[in-house]
Amino acid sequence: MKSNRRKFLSNLALSSTALSISLPTFARVKNEELDSAIENQSGKQSFNMCGYAAPKLETVRIGIIGLGMRGSDAVERLSFIDGVEITALCDKYSDRVSKAQNILEKMGRPKAKEYFGEEGWKELCESNEVDLVYSPTPWQMHTPIALHAMKNDKHAAIEVPASKTLDECWQLVETSEQTKKHCMMLENCCYDFFELLTLNMSRQGMFGELVHAEGAYIHDLSKDWLFNKKAYVDMWRLKENIGNNGNLYPTHGLGPIAQCLNINRGDKLDHLVSMSTHDFSLNNMAKDLASKDNFFSEFVDQPFRGNMSTTLIRTQKGKSIMLQHDVSTPRPYSRIHLLSGTKGMAQKWPGPERISFGHSTVKQDELKSLYEKYSPPIVKHIGQIAKEVGGHGGMDFIMDWRLIDCLRNGLPLDQDVYDAAAWSCIVPLSKKSVARQSKSVAVPDFTRGAWINNKPVDLTLNGGGTTQVRKIKV
Secondary structure, X not given: OOHHHHXXXXXXXXXXXXXXXXXXXXXXXXXXXXXXXXXXXXXXXXXXOOOOOOOOOXXXXXXXXXXXXXXXXXXXXXXOEOOEEEEEEEEOOHXXXXXXXXXXXXXXXXXXXXXXXXXXXXHHHHOOOOOEEEEOOOHHHHHHHHHHHHHOOOEEEEOOOOXXXXXXXXXXXXXXXXXXXXXXXXXXXXHOHXXXXXXXXXXXXXXXXXXXXXXXXXXXXXXXXXXXXXXXXXXXXXXXXXXXXXXXXXXXXXXXXXXXOOEOOOEOEEEEEEEEOOOOOHHHHHHHHHOOOHHHHHXXXXXXXXXXXXXXXXXXXXXXXXXXXXXXXXOOOEOOOEEEEOOOEEEOOOOOOEEEOOOOEOOHHHHHHHHHHHOOHHHXXXXXXXXXXXXHHHHHHHHHHHXXXXXXXXXXXXXXXXXXXXXXXXXXXXXXXXXXXXXXXXOOOOOOOHHHOOOOOOOOOOXXXXXOEOOOOO
């Protein structure tokens, strides 16, 4: 990216607080300037990472940064996979590194080199003993870690969302292209059994032409997670919900349906509008907790994001997507995952799973038959083992195994840097739309036109499927 374009984006970027509480200031920005900042895609793609197969790695040496809830689970899951060596562990806090070492010992794995402190992640990325940097850290660290990893000749696998700003999205894209290093967002929901089933069914034309899709992250985190002093270090996730009024966590819902719609591979996200409610619960909860514990006083009367965020996206081919985000009202968990086509529909959440080719959903025995016929090869190959290893019902392990198998066999990844950018950019774009009273904003084409000819995700195991899983009693 040219430095003047990055400077232009930076100058236009507003602080998250300003987006939520300073609408008049934002409204004074001309529409043309805002659209130019979003759509500025001048120049040619330096290298197309979609479909790129990096040189084979017989053994994938992994450095894991961030050893909290997600990171410690990843240490155990990855230890089951043959052809993997966890050579480095890093966390800001040394006690977490020690606990991760204990997991390696339990799994019969050698001790890894240790990094900790504020700058430990940089040293890990610079290590000559790491091929893949695996990063389940707080959101603000995803892009810096991925950039430093790729610039130091490492592939990067980062948790969701991959980035928080448009500029970060472009930095990831351009660095991946320049270094020819993979940057994969660890979107585990793409490997859910129903999501994989419907991806293959849509690929086989079972739903006809897809017209509309819906995804969400509706999960009440408020009491047990956001306001839990023992959940997220330094209360970072609660703080993310202050001054950031938009969809902060879009990729769980968007990722799987984007793959079904062949986004970045025959179609692209074109523009969106977004709307948020007021906050009707988080500040009240802060006040209630502060009345009993002074620790929570700093969170009283903060500009919390609205409870429900709803975003509508139109694709280049005229299809529509609805995304929702709500982590603070007492509703059943839902990612929705709805696909609507000219011949049928599918929906997972709220349960039970439903597939229909008319006015009525298929019965359970027919649904079972659809699973048997249309579950893609990866499910039949590794699905049962994944359920035994675990991780959100097995989808975490399918994701990890597939990533390692692709790297070991020199295969393109299922998710590339353009997916990471396109799915993550909903965060800043939804905030911009909300701040402008739900006006439309354009979605950048991070492929710079390559989406027209990019091939859809390969659902076969051709050239791969060779990575074994270790039998470990834990």
